[in-house]
Amino acid sequence: MFELTYTSLATITIDNSQLVRIEKISKQRNSELDVTGCLFYHAGRFIGILEGTEDALEMCFANTKQDTTYKEVSILAMGRILERQFDQWNILFCSKEDKNDAEYRLLLENLHALTELADKRTYGSRVFWGAVQEELQGVEAI
Numbered sequence: 001m002f003e004l005t006y007t008s009l010a011t012i013t014i015d016n017s018q019l020v021r022i023e024k025i026s027k028q029r030n031s032e033l034d035v036t037g038c039l040f041y042h043a044g045r046f047i048g049i050l051e052g053t054e055d056a057l058e059m060c061f062a063n064t065k066q067d068t069t070y071k072e073v074s075i076l077a078m079g080r081i082l083e084r085q086f087d088q089w090n091i092l093f094c095s096k097e098d099k100n101d102a103e104y105r106l107l108l109e110n111l112h113a114l115t116e117l118a119d120k121r122t123y124g125s126r127v128f129w130g131a132v133q134e135e136l137q138g139v140e141a142i
């Protein structure tokens with residue numbers, strides 16, 4: 001079993017409908033490949049972690065890199081793991097779109113709590129949650 005943590009900047013402005021499309025397609029394909037993990041998005045930056053067999057990660061990452069919304073993909077960590085830190089593959093996004101101030105504040109609080117409480121028993125998961133925390137520190141409080 002392997003894990004792969006990566007980051008990328010979007011070439012175009014990503015709105016919620018595009019994220020929902022990425023979520024739908026990736027959820028389906030990743031579950032077929034038995035790939036788990038998480039994709040975080042905020043303000044043009046993606047941070048992702050994928051877990052699965054080496055072959056499955058290669059296929060999954062090839063799909064990811066093919067997407068033209070990517071500027072460049074940097075690998076932050078890659079290595080062998082003994083157990084998964086994620087049950088499924090999910091997307092987390094932090095965006096003010098469609099939310100009032102109270103809803104947005106609650107979302108930020110929940111995301112902060114999640115980064116604290118999440119399992120971080122592998123190097124890649126620590127790198128992933130650390131990068132998400134860093135990104136959230138840059139989010140303006142309302």
Ligand SMILES: Cc1cc2nc3c(=O)[nH]c(=O)nc-3n(C[C@H](O)[C@H](O)[C@H](O)COP(=O)(O)O)c2cc1C
Nearest residue numbers: 021022025026029030039046060063064067069070
């Ligand atoms: C940041 C980002 C992460 C993605 N992660 C995955 C992934 O984990 N698995 C996957 O199959 N596709 C992934 N994709 C690709 C999308 O699922 C999909 O290929 C894309 O939305 C284009 O769809 P198309 O097949 O219609 O061209 C990712 C795309 C982006 C931009």
